[in-house]
Amino acid sequence: MTFLDKIEPALLSEDPFVQQFAIHLLENTYLATPHTLLVALEAIDYGLKVNFQSSILPHINYMPVDEKGLLEILKRVDENNLKSKLHYANLLKNASTDLLLQYKNEIKSLVLPTFIENLKEIKKLETEELFMELGELLNSLEEDGFNSVDYEMCKRIGRELISRDEVPDWEIENGIRSNLAEDEYMPYDGIFNIFMAGERRLESVIPDLMKILKKDEDDLTLNEVTKTLIKIGTEKVVKEVEKVALYKDTYFYSIDVLAKIKTEQAEEALLRLFDQTKDITAKTLIADALCQQLSVNAIPKIEKLLEDGFDASMLDLEESLYANLVLNKINYPYLEQMKASLEEKERHYQEIQKQLANPIRKTKTEKIGRNDPCPCGSGKKYKKCCMK
Numbered sequence: 001m002t003f004l005d006k007i008e009p010a011l012l013s014e015d016p017f018v019q020q021f022a023i024h025l026l027e028n029t030y031l032a033t034p035h036t037l038l039v040a041l042e043a044i045d046y047g048l049k050v051n052f053q054s055s056i057l058p059h060i061n062y063m064p065v066d067e068k069g070l071l072e073i074l075k076r077v078d079e080n081n082l083k084s085k086l087h088y089a090n091l092l093k094n095a096s097t098d099l100l101l102q103y104k105n106e107i108k109s110l111v112l113p114t115f116i117e118n119l120k121e122i123k124k125l126e127t128e129e130l131f132m133e134l135g136e137l138l139n140s141l142e143e144d145g146f147n148s149v150d151y152e153m154c155k156r157i158g159r160e161l162i163s164r165d166e167v168p169d170w171e172i173e174n175g176i177r178s179n180l181a182e183d184e185y186m187p188y189d190g191i192f193n194i195f196m197a198g199e200r201r202l203e204s205v206i207p208d209l210m211k212i213l214k215k216d217e218d219d220l221t222l223n224e225v226t227k228t229l230i231k232i233g234t235e236k237v238v239k240e241v242e243k244v245a246l247y248k249d250t251y252f253y254s255i256d257v258l259a260k261i262k263t264e265q266a267e268e269a270l271l272r273l274f275d276q277t278k279d280i281t282a283k284t285l286i287a288d289a290l291c292q293q294l295s296v297n298a299i300p301k302i303e304k305l306l307e308d309g310f311d312a313s314m315l316d317l318e319e320s321l322y323a324n325l326v327l328n329k330i331n332y333p334y335l336e337q338m339k340a341s342l343e344e345k346e347r348h349y350q351e352i353q354k355q356l357a358n359p360i361r362k363t364k365t366e367k368i369g370r371n372d373p374c375p376c377g378s379g380k381k382y383k384k385c386c387m388k
Helices: 003-012 016-026 034-049 067-076 082-094 097-102 113-124 127-144 148-163 169-177 188-200 203-213 219-232 235-244 251-260 264-276 280-292 299-308 317-327 335-357
Strands: none
Touching: 003 016, 003 034, 003 317, 016 034, 016 280, 016 317, 016 335, 034 067, 067 082, 067 097, 097 113, 097 148, 113 148, 127 148, 127 188, 148 188, 169 188, 169 203, 188 203, 188 219, 203 219, 203 235, 219 235, 219 251, 235 251, 235 264, 251 264, 251 280, 264 280, 264 299, 280 299, 280 317, 299 317, 317 335
């Protein structure tokens, strides 16, 4: 049984903590397949039938889309539900250019007209023209600042060039190394080549990516480095990432790499790192990463961390441990108690959200004095704030 075989059924769980954890666990692992998307869509349908309020639709935007998945998405689009429509439209970015053009008429209500025209242009342009278009987009990003639409189009052009076998490995390597200046942020050309290295699974750039992980780079660069290392996903990646995994400035990204590579080597590296570090935030992130690995060996360590205190500002480690126990079918004596605790936290969270949405709730039993602190939390007196 593969890791994915173990997780896909959890997407259909009626336990919201298990279902949400499974969605989070698969994100950026590149393990999800078009079939995984179908399972997730089935989970949404099932939840509606049994009045189980599944909220996974906003969180499955990383799943790949093939023809069957695209047709399923189109069946579910509700023109009167703008929020769900936007989520379904967002999934289309994971479909191939050829597939989107094949169904250009069916998807036109979900995308901008310029998007379809750009896709047509990608397929129509000769290779040299396509490189020129890519260069113009990268220059625009450098001059005008980040634009997610243009950056995603760069990636789509990159995949097209790879499919034409027009991007040699040495060109990608040079594109990273020539931009690897010690005292400057990585330009968009370098970031794009990091992405391309991931598409090609180039082990040769691992030393270069390690140099970037040691630097105080911007989030876009570090996110792209993380994704590329996960895509490569070899034992060499695990060994090299473990060496830099506790660098204070970037351990969030390094630990995430080890969380997403689902191998025994990655789990063992995380167990070693857990014992090495005294940093409570790093320890919390590693504990969560071990839960994402569904590590049984880590359970006693995580229990002890929960007792001693973890960094609750980062994540709810109790929820991660609970899901790990359930997915491993461990007969844990306090499992129901843990679930009750999580449900109470969720009720408290929902109540806070209601208060934030409607900060002043006047009742017969509770009156707010003019000179009392304003209930919206501004720190001002009521008469100087929401009463006005």
